[in-house]
Amino acid sequence: MPGALASFIWLVGTAFELAFVVCSITRKSFFRYFFLNLYFLAVIASSVTRYFFLARFGQGALEYRYAYFFTDVLLTLALYVALISLYSLVFAELQFARYVRLTATLLLLGTALFSYAVVAQSSERLVTTFAYELSQNLYFVGLVLTYILWGAILKLRETRTRLVQFVLALGVYFSAYAASYALVNLASKYSIVFFLGPIVSCLLPLACTITMWRHSEESRLVPAQLVTVER
Amino acid sequence: MIWSVTIFVLSVATLLMFFVSYCRSLMASSSRHPLSREVRDVTGIPALPSGKDFVRVVQLLQLCPERPEDRTGLQAVGLYFKILNVVQRSLAQMIPSLQTWTERELAGCTSFAVVVLDRRIAFSREILAQQGEI
Numbered sequence: 001m002p003g004a005l006a007s008f009i010w011l012v013g014t015a016f017e018l019a020f021v022v023c024s025i026t027r028k029s030f031f032r033y034f035f036l037n038l039y040f041l042a043v044i045a046s047s048v049t050r051y052f053f054l055a056r057f058g059q060g061a062l063e064y065r066y067a068y069f070f071t072d073v074l075l076t077l078a079l080y081v082a083l084i085s086l087y088s089l090v091f092a093e094l095q096f097a098r099y100v101r102l103t104a105t106l107l108l109l110g111t112a113l114f115s116y117a118v119v120a121q122s123s124e125r126l127v128t129t130f131a132y133e134l135s136q137n138l139y140f141v142g143l144v145l146t147y148i149l150w151g152a153i154l155k156l157r158e159t160r161t162r163l164v165q166f167v168l169a170l171g172v173y174f175s176a177y178a179a180s181y182a183l184v185n186l187a188s189k190y191s192i193v194f195f196l197g198p199i200v201s202c203l204l205p206l207a208c209t210i211t212m213w214r215h216s217e218e219s220r221l222v223p224a225q226l227v228t229v230e231r
Numbered sequence: 232m233i234w235s236v237t238i239f240v241l242s243v244a245t246l247l248m249f250f251v252s253y254c255r256s257l258m259a260s261s262s263r264h265p266l267s268r269e270v271r272d273v274t275g276i277p278a279l280p281s282g283k284d285f286v287r288v289v290q291l292l293q294l295c296p297e298r299p300e301d302r303t304g305l306q307a308v309g310l311y312f313k314i315l316n317v318v319q320r321s322l323a324q325m326i327p328s329l330q331t332w333t334e335r336e337l338a339g340c341t342s343f344a345v346v347v348l349d350r351r352i353a354f355s356r357e358i359l360a361q362q363g364e365i
């Protein structure tokens with residue numbers, strides 16, 4: 001079973017995720033940001049599923065590992081879809097939403113095929129390794145796509161506060177998660193690094209909840225103030 | 232090992248970029264807030280605040296009842312302010328254009344803190360008014 005600190009981080013994260021969903025319902029924005037809400041609901045569901053498998057079979061059991069990796073790939077897929085939904089919102093006025101969806105589907109298929117090609121040659125447990133590889137690759141694709149979306153937001157001089165802050169929160173989350181992952185590989189002898197990933201995971205729902213709570217759909221930013229180097 | 236170091240360096244770089252933009256978006260979202268005469272009198276800050284006033288404004292903020300919705304934004308901007316201070320004392324000494332940029336950003340942090348102070352003063356008044364009604 002996880003220790004006291006891990007359980008505390010898990011509880012805090014789940015509370016923030018729930019807060020986001022409740023907040024978007026009370027602010028009447030649940031369907032506008034449906035896929036972001038769906039992602040946070042999926043995180044809560046996967047946490048409960050993982051806890052159930054952990055309590056029933058234990059941390060070393062194969063059943064728990066299967067549950068962990070499959071919920072992980074489902075969550076990454078849900079986050080990918082949430083990110084694409086933000087793309088659709090940014091490009092909605094340019095009538096590009098259909099092309100965005102088509103490109104996203106092709107990119108997802110390409111990532112899945114690439115992941116399959118990587119694991120097909122060398123693995124015995126094809127399904128779990130494929131889930132792990134797909135999850136990792138989709139995270140990387142997610143980071144790159146967030147970077148591109150941020151570029152598009154600056155270029156299009158997007159002013160919607162909520163949209164801008166959701167994209168930035170996603171950017172912070174993706175890059176901090178990647179940094180924590182690299183740190184685990186670099187300094188695995190320090191147990192503190194294993195808590196960085198879960199802590200980072202709490203920041204995304206926290207930032208999104210604050211944005212949803214503080215700003216209405218009509219809130220606007222001055223686009224020039226977002227650019228680090230003024231034009 | 233090399234891959235992990237590369238991933239770490241790149242992800243920290245993108246993290247910083249997104250964090251800076253996130254803080255700027257927090258500051259930009261409060262830039263349209265008209266400041267009351269009270270907050271100008273209390274802080275003694277003229278039309279354009281400077282980075283030097285930030286610590287004093289934060290001290291004034293601690294005297295007011297806290298609004299939960301401001302806390303995280305202020306913490307993020309406070310962290311941004313500290314990072315900017317480090318940049319100003321190190322890299323900006325060598326690059327003059329960076330010096331100008333950090334000063335402008337530090338002033339932006341102060342403006343954000345002043346807006347939060349203004350909201351807290353209004354919040355305190357509301358609480359006092361409610362207590363008066365009771």
